[in-house]
Amino acid sequence: MSNLLSQLGIGANALGVQRSVSATASHNIENASTPGFARQRVELASLAGTTFGRVALGGGVEALGVTQARDFFLDAQIPAARSATAAFDAAVSVATAITTLDPNDEYGLPASLSNFYSALRNLSARPGDPASRQAAVRAAETLAQRFQGGARDLAAARAAADDELRATVDGANQLGREVADLNAQIRVARGSGAEPNDLIARRRHLAEELASLTGAELFEDHGDLNLRTGAVGLVMGDRAATFSTEPDAANGGHLALQVTGADATGPEALASRDVGGRLAGILDGRDRVLGTAESKLDQLAFDFAASINGVHAAGVALDGSSGRDLFDAGIVEGAAGRIDVNAAITGDPRLFAAGATAAPGDSTNLLAMIATESAPLASGSDPRAALSELIGEFGSAVSQIERSAEAARAVGSHLDGLRESNRGVSIEEEIVRMTQAQRVFEAVTKVIKTADEMLGSLMSIK
Amino acid sequence: MRVTDRALFESSIARNGAARERHAKATAEASTGLKVQHPWDSSATPQITRYRLDADRMRAINGAVGAARGDLDLVDGTLAGVVNVLQRGGELAVQLANDTYNAADRASAAAEVRALRDEVLRLANIESAGRYLLSGTAEGTRPFDAAGSYQGDAGERRIELAPGSTEVVSFRGDEILGTAAGGIDVLAALDDLALALEADDTAAIRTSIDAMHTGVGQVAVAQSKVGGVMLGLEIAEASNRTLADVADERRAELTDADFIEAATNLAFAERALEASFAATAKSFGPSLLDVLR
Structure with missing residues (x-):
């Protein structure tokens, strides 16, 4: 009789276990598309029961706990892969925001440089012709405007990168706080004896997001998931670092990155090499790719203006005056954004120094100005070669990053695929498991009913 | 898996x-016809830019060459006109040096020679869009005043025929019609002929025959020099066109x-x-x- 009663108890326990199996499968299905979710399983084990003489009877089933699928090797690989992909993608996104250096732009810098020299050549055929003089001055103005437009385009792209940097820093700070909070919550949950699988999966997901933004390295320490970049701890237990930005006067007022570590040290300045992920990509695209193009454009504008001015100042205007610059570019830094045609010449094209004398048909100085097209600038290349090199180097830098981004995406996608294969939810699997649990549940209820009937039979013996 | x-x-x-x-x-x-739109689309963007600049340069040189050719055409036509005038002067000198003509005939011919001299002066002061073509670089100044005195300068204007190569495309009236290049003063020679005719001085008229012939030769030589420059410009233009086409083709191969x-x-x-x-x-x-x- 007591065995029949215990059988009822075992059956009731089994019903609970099967219910938890079904609930876990249901939970898996519900989270099939949740980012970072790892499928969970109820670990089952048979229970030892009672012994009747030499006969040992089983004690039913118990749920040892709920575990989640995990591949430690892939977990270690994926943050670095995501960081690399995010870095290259961000750099490409920042660097490809400009069209100024497009080689086929009919109104771009190469076309304007050509038009300027073309106008000088036209003028050389009729140096005294007012319309040709006006056209030459206009071509010089257009070229100056193209330099200015290029500088504006680059500056706007770099400013947009600053906005992106600020947003990414906000995102990284938010993620850092969330991971630290989850560390704290997981500690508390573990204190109650249960493994908080959902919190753990979410923490890893957010930590990997943070790694993709910052290039941080993940490591586990006494149950906490911590992150560090270089020597700076970004998340240490329940404390998180804070990234911030500060205008950098030495870099044209663009934002510099700094971090106050999770241990409250700092703030410490961070260069692009000190971080990884999206932050590094933004800094790299902004400063190395766009910054280099900006500096080279400034240098080209300055050198070009100096080259033309040197010749123009030696020439003589129609009014007999000389010693006047054609372009005003100021110092090297910011020259492309500042370059403009001498206002006196714009106002009176007769002051364009076309000749070595004031004679209206004298094109001597024009020929010298035309010769600057093939003469080395201070940088060593002539204006055409310098512009071609600038465009080529910029394109080469961007395409190199694009290729790296493509390779990184392929690696990341492969690793994600492998991990998804291991830990992802298969709805078919879960439905089968639910069905299996349902069948077992039904069978156990049958067992309970049978035991109940047996007990009833016993109770009815008179 | x-x-x-x-x-x-x-x-x-x-x-x-x-x-x-x-x-x-x-x-x-397919819609733009370009396979390279941005600098990062191809590793050949420096060459694409360079070919574009090369083609533009050759076309720009040809623009200036074309403008100069227009001027040279006018100068050539002008000099042909001067040669014709001087030949007529020579014919008149030969004709009226003959003793069968009397003083009245010669006075009448003198009037024609004066008109020829005015025609040479008009031709010598040829202009195009307000620019005098035989003033050297003093394009704003009439080359010759009414007295036939040269008012231009000794400057020369050059244009680029090819990168690093230039050609003089300006002309000086004092060299073509005057004595600056060792020739005779054509206007003065016509004046002398008119005076000789008016004076009925057959000896002086005979002297003018040689002057007219020398003048014709002098202007014809200048005209042939203009022709030579025009030929040089034509050759340069054709060569530049070819170079521009080659640069365009190479660029098209890379970008189109x-x-x-x-x-x-x-x-x-x-x-x-x-x-x-x-x-x-x-x-x-x-x-x-x-x-x-």
């Missing part, structure tokens, strides 16, 4: 995205899409996109949910 639902959807998104990107790129290439290839790529990309959509739809199809009821 387990294939999860999430992997299925993610790969569909990635696959369709990649197919869409290829399709967009093929569409852009081959139409057939672009159309084929577009058709292929369309087909690939459709296939990707079809595969995605199929992959969503078989599900245990469809059979479990």
